[in-house]
Amino acid sequence: LFGPVLNPGMGANCVASTTIGVLWCFKGCSAEKIRNSFTFVPPRPSYSVETDSDEDTDSGKLAYEIEGFRHSPLYCRAAEICEVHWVETKRGNRIPLAWVGRTANPQLVLLHCHGNATDIGMMMGMFHEISRILGIEVVGVEYTGYGASTGKPSAGHTYADVEAAYDFVVSQGVAPDRIVAYGQSVGSGPVAWLASQRELGGVVFHSPLLSGIKVIDPSPTSCCKPSSVWCCFDFFPNDERVRALRCPVLIMHGQQDEIIPFYHGYRLYRACPKAARWPAYFPQRAGHNNLVETDARTYFGELSAFLNSVCKQAEDAGMASPDRSNLADVAPLLTHVTEVGSRAAPVGLGPFAAEGNDDLLLGGVEASAGPTDGRYEGARKGNIVLPISVGRQQDSADDTFF
Numbered sequence: 309l310f311g312p313v314l315n316p317g318m319g320a321n322c323v324a325s326t327t328i329g330v331l332w333c334f335k336g337c338s339a340e341k342i343r344n345s346f347t348f349v350p351p352r353p354s355y356s357v358e359t360d361s362d363e364d365t366d367s368g369k370l371a372y373e374i375e376g377f378r379h380s381p382l383y384c385r386a387a388e389i390c391e392v393h394w395v396e397t398k399r400g401n402r403i404p405l406a407w408v409g410r411t412a413n414p415q416l417v418l419l420h421c422h423g424n425a426t427d428i429g430m431m432m433g434m435f436h437e438i439s440r441i442l443g444i445e446v447v448g449v450e451y452t453g454y455g456a457s458t459g460k461p462s463a464g465h466t467y468a469d470v471e472a473a474y475d476f477v478v479s480q481g482v483a484p485d486r487i488v489a490y491g492q493s494v495g496s497g498p499v500a501w502l503a504s505q506r507e508l509g510g511v512v513f514h515s516p517l518l519s520g521i522k523v524i525d526p527s528p529t530s531c532c533k534p535s536s537v538w539c540c541f542d543f544f545p546n547d548e549r550v551r552a553l554r555c556p557v558l559i560m561h562g563q564q565d566e567i568i569p570f571y572h573g574y575r576l577y578r579a580c581p582k583a584a585r586w587p588a589y590f591p592q593r594a595g596h597n598n599l600v601e602t603d604a605r606t607y608f609g610e611l612s613a614f615l616n617s618v619c620k621q622a623e624d625a626g627m628a629s630p631d632r633s634n635l636a637d638v639a640p641l642l643t644h645v646t647e648v649g650s651r652a653a654p655v656g657l658g659p660f661a662a663e664g665n666d667d668l669l670l671g672g673v674e675a676s677a678g679p680t681d682g683r684y685e686g687a688r689k690g691n692i693v694l695p696i697s698v699g700r701q702q703d704s705a706d707d708t709f710f
Contacts, residue, residue: 347424347461347463347494347520347543348424348451348453348461348462348494349424349425350424350427350451350453350454350455350461351425351426351427351430352373353373353427353429353454353455353456354372354373354374354377354427354429354430354455355370355371355372355373355374355377355427355428355429355432355455355456356370356371356373356456357369357370357371357392357394357404357456358370358371365394366393366394367391367392367393367394368392368394369387369390369391369392370387370390370392370404370406370428370429370432371387372387372429373429374429374430377429377432380433382433382436382437383432383433383436385436386408386432386433386435386436387432389408389409389410389436389439390406390407390408390432390435391406391407391410392404392405392406392407393405393407393476395472395473395475395476396472397452397465397468397469397471397472398468398471398472399452399459399464399465399468400459401452401457401458401459401465401468401469402457402458403449403450403451403452403457403458403469403472403473404428404450404455404456404457405447405448405449405450405473405476406428406431406432406435406446406447406448406450407445407446407447407448408432408435408436408439408445408446408447408448409436409439409440409444409445409446410445411445414444414445414482414486415443415444415486415619416444416445416486416487416488416509416615416618416619416622417444417445417446417447417477417482417486417487417488418438418444418445418446418447418488418490418512418615419447419449419470419473419474419477419487419488419489419490419499419502420435420438420446420447420448420449420490420492420495421449421451421466421470421489421490421491421492421495421496421498421499422448422449422451422492422493422495422675422677423492423493423494423495423515423675423676423677424493424494424677425676425677426675426676426677427450427454427455428448428449428450428454428455429455430675431448431675432448433675434600434674434675435448438611441608442608442611442612442615444615447473447477449469449470449473449498450469451465451466451469452465452466452468452469453465463497463520463543463544466494466497466498467498467501467502469498470489470498470499470501470502471502471505471506474487474489474502474506483622484506484507484508484509485507485508485509485618485621485622486509486619486622487508487509488508488509488510488511488512488615488618489502489503489508489510489511489512490511490512490514491511491512491513491514491516492514492515492677493514493515493516493517493567493568493596493677494517494544494677495514495677496513496514496515496516496517496544496546497517497520497543497544497546498544499511499513500513500516500544500545500546500549500550501544501549503549503553503555504549504552504553507555508555509555509556509618509619509621509622510555510556510557510558510586510614510615510617510618511553511555511556511557511558512557512558512559512560512611512614513546513557513558513559513560513561513573513576514560514561514599514677515560515561515562515565515567515568515573515596515599515677516546516559516561516568516572516573516576517544517546517568517572518546518547518572518575518576519542519543519544519545519546519547519548520541520542520543520544521541521542521543522542522547522572523568523572546576547575547576547579550576550579550580551579551580551581552581553580553581553584554581554583554584555584556584556586556614556617556618556621557580557584557585557586558586558588558589558610558611558614559573559576559577559580559586559588559589560573560588560589560590560591560599560607560610561573561574561588561589561590561599562590562591562593562594562595562596562598562599562602563590563591563592563593563594564592564593564594564595565594565595565596566595566596567595567596567597568596570590573588573590574588574590586614586617589606589607589610591603591606591607596677597674597675597676597677598674599674600674601674
C-alpha cells in the first residue's frame with residue numbers, strides 16, 4: 309500500500325532508528341552504554357610501559373607486546389626516540405603519552421588523538437614517520453581504557469584525556485600557538501572539543517565525523533534519521549564546534565570512505581569559518597584506513613604546507629590569514645567535489661621536510677583507525693553488530709548481535 313509513496317531513504321532511516329530503539333531497551337535504557345558500544349573498540353594492548361626507576365613512576369619507555377613490532381626496524385626506531393609520560397586526568401584516570409622526537413626547543417608539537425580501533429603502540433610507526441619526515445615532535449595521546457591506561461573508555465573520558473595531555477605539553481614549556489591538535493577518525497571528537505576550550509596553533513581533522521550518531525545515518529538528507537530521532541544519544545558534536553574555531557583548520561578525508569562517509573569531512577569543511585578554513589585534502593581513491601598509504605607523498609606535502617603556515621603565524625602574530633585562493637573554485641555540491649588542496653609545499657622543501665625522504669612510511673602500513681567489522685555500515689542498514697571486544701572485560705550485555 310505504501311510502497312509507491314515511501315521514500316527509500318526515509319525507509320532506511322526508519323529501520324535504523326527503530327533498531328536503535330530496540331538496542332536502547334536491551335541496554336537498560338542507558339544512552340551511555342549505546343554510545344560506548346558503537347564508538348569504542350579497544351584492541352588488546354599492543355604495548356606496556358617500563359618505568360625508568362622505582363622512584364620515578366611518571367615516565368618510562370614503551371615496550372611492545374606484539375611480536376611483529378618487536379622485530380620491525382621502524383617500530384624499534386620509534387620506541388628508541390620515544391619518551392613515555394604518565395598523566396592523571398581530572399576524572400582520576402592515568403594515561404600514558406608517547407612523546408616522539410623530543411628536542412630542547414620544539415618548533416611545533418603535534419598532539420595526536422588516534423582512532424577507536426587502535427592504541428598508541430600501534431600508531432608508533434606513523435608517529436615516527438611524521439616526526440622524521442616533517443621534522444616536528446609528536447605526542448600521542450592514549451585514551452582511558454586503551455593500551456596501558458586505567459579506566460573504561462567513554463566520550464567524556466576522551467575530553468579529560470586530551471585536556472590532561474595538552475596541559476602537560478604546555479607545562480613542559482611549549483607555547484599554545486606551537487601546538488597543533490590532530491584528530492583521526494573518532495579522535496576528531498576530543499580534538500574539536502579541545503579546540504573549543506583551549507588556544508591552539510592549528511587543528512588537523514583526518515577522516516573526521518560530523519557527530520557520533522550521524523555516522524550511522526543511512527540517508528542523511530531524509531527524515532526519521534537516527535541523528536534526529538535519537539539526538540539525545542549524540543556526542544562529539546564536531547559540526548557545531550567547528551563553527552566557532554578561530555585557529556587554522558586542515559581537513560583530510562578519503563572520498564571512498566565506507567566507515568565514516570566522505571560527506572562528513574566535506575560538510576565539516578564547509579562549516580568551518582572562512583577565516584580558519586585551510587584548503588582541504590580529499591583524495592579520490594582513499595578510504596578510511598588508507599588515506600596516507602594511498603598517496604603518502606601528497607599527504608605529507610599537504611600536512612607540511614599547513615604546518616609551515618602555522619609555524620609562520622606563531623613567529624609573527626600579525627601575519628595575514630593563510631592563502632585561500634584555491635577555495636574560490638570549490639564546487640558547492642558534493643557530487644562535484646574531486647579534490648581540494650594547497651599544492652603549496654611538496655615533501656623535501658621547507659623547515660618541516662627533512663632531506664632524503666623517498667622512503668615514505670618505510671617498512672610499515674597505516675594502522676586501522678576505525679573498526680573493520682562493518683558495525684557502522686551494518687547500523688546504517690538496521691543491523692547492529694556489537695562483537696566481543698578483544699582483550700578487555702565488557703559487560704555481558706555488550707556481547708550482542710542483532
